[in-house]
Amino acid sequence: MPNTNDEQKIVGRGAREGARLFREWFERLTTASERGEQAAYVFVMGSMCEILRVFDLHTVFPEINSLQTAVRRVANDYLTMAEDYGYSPDICGYVKADVAVQLRGGEHPMGRIPKPSIAVLTNACNTYIKWAEIWERFYHIPVFTLDIPASRTAGVRTQPGDPDFERDRRYVEHQIRELIALCEQVTHKRFDIDRLREVMGHANAMSQAWRSILETNRNVPAPFNAVSEGTIYLGVINALRGSADGSAYFQDLLRELEYKAARGIGTQYDEKYRLIFVGVPCYPIFRRFCELFTEHGGNFVNSTYLWFAAGGQNVGFQYDLSRPLESLAEGVLLSVRSAMDGMFFGDRLLVETANSYRADGIVFHPIKSCRTVSTGLADTRRAVMEQQDIPCLFIESDLMDKRVVSEAQMKNRIDAFFEGLATRKLRAA
Numbered sequence: 001m002p003n004t005n006d007e008q009k010i011v012g013r014g015a016r017e018g019a020r021l022f023r024e025w026f027e028r029l030t031t032a033s034e035r036g037e038q039a040a041y042v043f044v045m046g047s048m049c050e051i052l053r054v055f056d057l058h059t060v061f062p063e064i065n066s067l068q069t070a071v072r073r074v075a076n077d078y079l080t081m082a083e084d085y086g087y088s089p090d091i092c093g094y095v096k097a098d099v100a101v102q103l104r105g106g107e108h109p110m111g112r113i114p115k116p117s118i119a120v121l122t123n124a125c126n127t128y129i130k131w132a133e134i135w136e137r138f139y140h141i142p143v144f145t146l147d148i149p150a151s152r153t154a155g156v157r158t159q160p161g162d163p164d165f166e167r168d169r170r171y172v173e174h175q176i177r178e179l180i181a182l183c184e185q186v187t188h189k190r191f192d193i194d195r196l197r198e199v200m201g202h203a204n205a206m207s208q209a210w211r212s213i214l215e216t217n218r219n220v221p222a223p224f225n226a227v228s229e230g231t232i233y234l235g236v237i238n239a240l241r242g243s244a245d246g247s248a249y250f251q252d253l254l255r256e257l258e259y260k261a262a263r264g265i266g267t268q269y270d271e272k273y274r275l276i277f278v279g280v281p282c283y284p285i286f287r288r289f290c291e292l293f294t295e296h297g298g299n300f301v302n303s304t305y306l307w308f309a310a311g312g313q314n315v316g317f318q319y320d321l322s323r324p325l326e327s328l329a330e331g332v333l334l335s336v337r338s339a340m341d342g343m344f345f346g347d348r349l350l351v352e353t354a355n356s357y358r359a360d361g362i363v364f365h366p367i368k369s370c371r372t373v374s375t376g377l378a379d380t381r382r383a384v385m386e387q388q389d390i391p392c393l394f395i396e397s398d399l400m401d402k403r404v405v406s407e408a409q410m411k412n413r414i415d416a417f418f419e420g421l422a423t424r425k426l427r428a429a
């Protein structure tokens with residue numbers, strides 16, 4: 001518990017302020033149509049907020065809208081509505097919850113979601129492409145797909161200056177120029193490169209702070225939980241990317257976490273086990289899901305979710321504002337590629353992270369909805385265990401659909417995992 005005035009003001013500020021900013025963002029979305037403002041539907045991996053902000057387009061993240069229906073425990077109403085409309089129980093729950101939001105005219109537990117004037121997506125997830133086609137059919141809007149070249153081989157990452165990287169960068173830059181032309185058509189506004197520089201400046205500050213924030217959790221005890229508190233931070237990092245408010249929030253958050261780390265204030269009173277989380281959380285029972293670990297003194301010190309769902313901002317890329325479009329292409333390429341690599345070639349990064357964050361174990365959480373992130377997790381786990389003697393837990397559920405979440409079964413597996421961790425600690429002692 002905070003015990004000085006300073007501590008009371010600083011500790012917990014990130015969670016409080018994050019929730020406030022997030023609510024205000026939904027309020028702005030709710031009233032956007034009344035003010036005659038336009039919206040773009042985008043995704044967390046490669047949102048292209050930097051460009052869209054220049055055209056005063058609100059960015060709507062249907063993935064975030066969907067997960068909020070689960071956190072607020074109404075997802076089943078939305079999923080059932082989409083299934084009754086004809087969508088298979090088998091597909092990504094995010095898509096179905098969003099279809100129901102659209103069928104309800106934007107009605108959502110946090111406000112009203114405006115209709116899109118344009119949709120922008122990348123190839124980071126194959127579902128994005130089919131999902132955007134739904135909006136195309138509903139609203140007859142232009143859909144822009146930004147094709148980001150991924151790493152071709154495990155362990156081989158081309159870097160700025162390499163001929164292969166430069167070819168990829170030019171390919172992305174050309175597409176960004178096409179996106180700008182499309183935004184001009186949709187909004188009837190001229191592109192303003194100085195405004196882009198300003199937005200990119202804020203994005204730089206956020207990205208640098210985000211990287212440092214993740215690193216504060218190398219401290220023992222860790223100042224934040226990468227799953228419970230991390231999810232709040234993710235909401236803000238996506239919603240306010242490239243804004244002055246977002247930039248200020250992440251500077252303050254970094255100060256808070258550094259303050260805690262310097263004074264040995266952990267997010268958890270008794271951090272006994274430091275864990276890495278891989279995948280997407282179980283939102284239908286989010287609080288309970290986190291408790292199943294914290295009850296045993298388990299704290300998530302890092303999570304792959306904080307990498308890919310932050311659009312790859314964990315790499316901390318800094319745009320060069322003297323050549324904005326080239327640099328934007330480079331940043332998008334590096335950050336979205338890193339998000340995709342985390343899914344396909346995650347094992348080495350996980351081993352590295354487990355060592356540098358002094359992790360006692362890794363929790364893999366594949367989910368029914370998301371084949372993109374989940375399909376390779378069993379292989380990743382095997383590859384990690386071949387490289388490192390580290391306990392790994394593999395539990396399955398879903399991010400939206402409570403019908404496939406068995407809390408009792410999960411608890412049994414989690415309890416047994418912690419028993420194993422305890423025995424291991426005893427032996428080591």
Ligand code: SF4
Binds near residue numbers: 094128369
């Ligand atoms: S399949 Fe996975 S990554 Fe793709 S939209 Fe659904 S949850 Fe997101």
